[in-house]
Amino acid sequence: MEDEESEAVLKTVGRQVKMWREAAGMTQPELGAAIGYGEDLVSSVERGRRIPKPDFLDKADEVLGADGKLAVMKEDVEKARYPKKVRDLARLEDEAVELGAYAGHHIHGLLQTPEYARALYAMRRPAFTEEEVDRYVAARMARKAVFDRVPRAQLTFVQEEVTLRRPLGGRMVLRQQLEHLLEVGQLRHVEIQVMPTAREDHAGMAGSLRLLKLRDGKTLGHLEAQLYSRLVSEPRDVQVLEMRYGMIRAQALTPRESLTFIEKVMGEET
Known part of the structure; x- marks a missing residue:
């Protein structure tokens, strides 16, 4: 990412995805298969290296039973996409x-x-x-x-x-x-x-x-x-x-x- 503000947002989102995934007892490949994304993308999102699409967060929220706590981060992530x-x-x-x-x-x-x-x-x-x-x-x-x-x-x-x-x-x-x-x-x-x-x-x-x-x-x-x-x-x-x-x-x-x-x-x- 090209600025600290965006990087901080993506790292926070990544930590939340990882926390909910581990709480659900799922591996990265299992989560990827469940939401239709590759293991590499899941790993990159969790490390704050890639910007998750709204669909990624919606599906992860549903599969991991996050009760809206991941989906609600879509707005912050969308803003982080912009320079x-x-x-x-x-x-x-x-x-x-x-x-x-x-x-x-x-x-x-x-x-x-x-x-x-x-x-x-x-x-x-x-x-x-x-x-x-x-x-x-x-x-x-x-x-x-x-x-x-x-x-x-x-x-x-x-x-x-x-x-x-x-x-x-x-x-x-x-x-x-x-x-x-x-x-x-x-x-x-x-x-x-x-x-x-x-x-x-x-x-x-x-x-x-x-x-x-x-x-x-x-x-x-x-x-x-x-x-x-x-x-x-x-x-x-x-x-x-x-x-x-x-x-x-x-x-x-x-x-x-x-x-x-x-x-x-x-x-x-x-």
């Missing part, structure tokens, strides 16, 4: 009453379809394994819960025009992604704007950015560039990001104009 950076972002997004983001290279993560996200992770270099791609895609999709939680957060996005035209994953993936933008853009608490390439003035030339206004009134910025991810909390720096994002939104098409623009791009793709 630490993603978990930290998800926590902040869950606390946000307002979230704003400008994306200049690709569709923003919170707006991505699973297919689009998979295409992005599949083209990373050095290359991810298939298991790593699955893990990152699942983590990104889980963060989309921010759209559904109550009370609603106000979510605003500005997408560079090129992100609507770059066919990452292929033309069909792009078309499905544009359809998803149109669908999400209809939500009352979501505004999607497009920054046309033809704009002569552009306040976002320093790169993509994100702003999160939390329940306690504090505003944080978040920046990503190549290998680095940085949370911005210094008030003066946050003020600069807020000013830039405000100007970016003013320079972009309005939300209504933007949805019309996305429909136009879709028509050009057919």
Whole structure:
């Protein structure tokens, strides 16, 4: 595992599985056969080396008579599957009453379809394994819960025009992604704007950015560039990001104009 928090969760789960297995008088091969998993996987789970699937915990709970004590750990295990950076972002997004983001290279993560996200992770270099791609895609999709939680957060996005035209994953993936933008853009608490390439003035030339206004009134910025991810909390720096994002939104098409623009791009793709 890549961080201590995840490692601790998996070791705790592994110890519990081992304790209940031994209390039931079963060997690792016997437990594996009873729940439909191999002995090697059972051993790896008990040592905290592998992430058990929800089905593994459900079946082990039933076979070992744990009365729900193993199955209840599914939520903690599921969160441990996600990289630490993603978990930290998800926590902040869950606390946000307002979230704003400008994306200049690709569709923003919170707006991505699973297919689009998979295409992005599949083209990373050095290359991810298939298991790593699955893990990152699942983590990104889980963060989309921010759209559904109550009370609603106000979510605003500005997408560079090129992100609507770059066919990452292929033309069909792009078309499905544009359809998803149109669908999400209809939500009352979501505004999607497009920054046309033809704009002569552009306040976002320093790169993509994100702003999160939390329940306690504090505003944080978040920046990503190549290998680095940085949370911005210094008030003066946050003020600069807020000013830039405000100007970016003013320079972009309005939300209504933007949805019309996305429909136009879709028509050009057919």
